Every structure is written in C-alpha cells, then in structure tokens.
Amino acid sequence: MESDQAGTPAETDAGNAVRRSREPAFNLPPGLTGILLFLVAIHALRTYVLSAELDQELILNFAFLPVRYTIPLGEQGLVWLWTPVTYSFLHVSWEHLVFNIFWMVAFGAPVVRRIGLARLAAFWCLSAAAAVALHVVFHWGEMAVVVGASGVVSGFMGAAVRFVFSPSGRISRQFAHLNRRLSVTETLTNRSALVFTGIWFLTNFLVGLGLFSLGGAGSVAWEAHIGGFLFGFFLFGLFDPKR
Structure with a gap:
C-alpha cells in the first residue's frame, strides 16, 4: 500500500540516519575504489602479461631512483x-600491494570522503613526491629502486589523524570524515591521536633498524613513510574543504 502523506522533518532525519547506519562496512568512495583497481590492474599486467625485459624497462622509466638526480x-x-609520483603505482609483490590496499582502505577512505576526487589527485601526487623527497635526503645517489604506495598511505594516515580522533562525539568509522579538523596543537594533545602517532613512528623506526619488514617488500623505504606522514599531518589543511 502506498501513501502520499509526507513524514515530519524529524521522522525524515531519523529515517535517513537509519539508512546511513546500515551502509556496509567497506562502502568505499568511488575515487578510492578506482585507484585500488588501477593498482591491481598494473601489478597484474606486470606479473602475467609483460615479459621480464619489458617489466624491467617499465621499472627503469617509472620507478624512483635516487641516483637519477645526480645526473644532469x-x-x-x-x-x-x-x-x-609514478613509483607509487608500482609494487614489488602481491603481498606488498595487498598490505598497502589494507591500510589505504582503513585510512584513505575517510580522507577521500572528506576531500573529494579532485583534491585526492593533488594529495596523492604531492604526498608521493614528499615521501621520496625525504627518502632521497638519506639515500642521495643510491641505485636502490623505490616503488609502492606506502608513502601515500602514510600521507593518508597523517591526514586522518587530524580529524578521526576529533572530540566531537562522532565515533562511527562511517562518519569520521564529518569531524572537525583539529589544529596541530589540539592533535598533539589528543590522547588517542598521540598514542596512534607514537606507535606509528616507533614501528617505522624499528623497521629502519631492520627488526622486521612490512608487506613483504624487502628493504623498506621507511624514511619515505615518515615524509608522507609529515606531509599529510602538517599540510592536510590545504586540501580540507571549508566546513
């Protein structure tokens, strides 16, 4: 049976809230879903289609090499x-890729919901560049190849810390992107944000000491992780829409 009678505003808001609460846990923003599929497609192409010679050529032309900047x-x-930027679309192995996808889903989703697709493109490119900028400071002139989206993932983490731990009372993962962005000072005095950031830095320092590796990626460019995180943490306000 159908009815033409409209509900009250309160009833409408309540109904919308119920529908939102029923959204699936992994209802990813379309922009992020597209990027994840793109990363999978690239690695599948390299793994199952390209010859070893062509893949080596691809790495030479699209991976990041610190030594490149010692040449005129x-x-x-x-x-x-x-x-x-392009190094962030390449991965060492399926394990490396899946590891980055897992963390990108966890921290990239709220950031992408908040900033939208256009800002996401700029954030991705600049966080990737910031990540290897710090890496090259510590590895100037080295031949080691750097690939993987870990620097961008770290950028997402740094950005997310600025709002997912907001004291606004919103604790649902689905609605974290609606929180107020904390100032740097507020973030550093927020217990949850401080604990998360401390554990994150400790983990990366332990990786740097060689105590364990992340995502099966062999030698981990942990300095790039730090560069990406600092970029997201301090410069996220440049991408965050005014609310």
Whole structure:
C-alpha cells in the first residue's frame, strides 16, 4: 500500500540516519575504489602479461631512483619529472600491494570522503613526491629502486589523524570524515591521536633498524613513510574543504 502523506522533518532525519547506519562496512568512495583497481590492474599486467625485459624497462622509466638526480637533468629526458609520483603505482609483490590496499582502505577512505576526487589527485601526487623527497635526503645517489604506495598511505594516515580522533562525539568509522579538523596543537594533545602517532613512528623506526619488514617488500623505504606522514599531518589543511 502506498501513501502520499509526507513524514515530519524529524521522522525524515531519523529515517535517513537509519539508512546511513546500515551502509556496509567497506562502502568505499568511488575515487578510492578506482585507484585500488588501477593498482591491481598494473601489478597484474606486470606479473602475467609483460615479459621480464619489458617489466624491467617499465621499472627503469617509472620507478624512483635516487641516483637519477645526480645526473644532469638535461641528459636523461623527462623521466626525473614524473617518477616521484609514478613509483607509487608500482609494487614489488602481491603481498606488498595487498598490505598497502589494507591500510589505504582503513585510512584513505575517510580522507577521500572528506576531500573529494579532485583534491585526492593533488594529495596523492604531492604526498608521493614528499615521501621520496625525504627518502632521497638519506639515500642521495643510491641505485636502490623505490616503488609502492606506502608513502601515500602514510600521507593518508597523517591526514586522518587530524580529524578521526576529533572530540566531537562522532565515533562511527562511517562518519569520521564529518569531524572537525583539529589544529596541530589540539592533535598533539589528543590522547588517542598521540598514542596512534607514537606507535606509528616507533614501528617505522624499528623497521629502519631492520627488526622486521612490512608487506613483504624487502628493504623498506621507511624514511619515505615518515615524509608522507609529515606531509599529510602538517599540510592536510590545504586540501580540507571549508566546513
């Protein structure tokens, strides 16, 4: 039976709240879903389609190599220009990729819901570049290849810390993106944010000491993680829409 009678505003709000509360736990923003599928497609192409020679050529042209910046830029084409971003789309193994996807779903989803697709593109590129910028400071001139979205994932984590632990009373993961963004001072005095950040830095320092690795990626560019996190933490306000 149908009815033409409209509900009161309070009833409508309550109904909307119920419908929102029933959203699936992994209802990812379309932009993030597209990126994850793109990462999977790239790794599948490298693993199952490209020959070893072509894959090596792809790595040479799209992975990040610190040594590249010791060579006069005019002698190497424009590869140096895009590799600080394109390295983030390549991964060492399926385990490495799945590990990054897991954390991207956890921390990237609220950030993407908050900033939208256009800002996401800028955030991804700049956080990837910031990550390897710090990495190259510690590994200037090295031949070691850097690949993986871990620096961007760390950027998402740094950004998320600024609002997911907001004292606004919103504790649902689905609605964390609606929280007020905390100032740097507020974040550093928020117990939950401080504990999370402390554990995160401790884990990365232990990785740097070689006590364990993350995601089966072999040698971990932990300095890049720090660079990405600091970028997201301190510069997230540049991407956060005014509310």
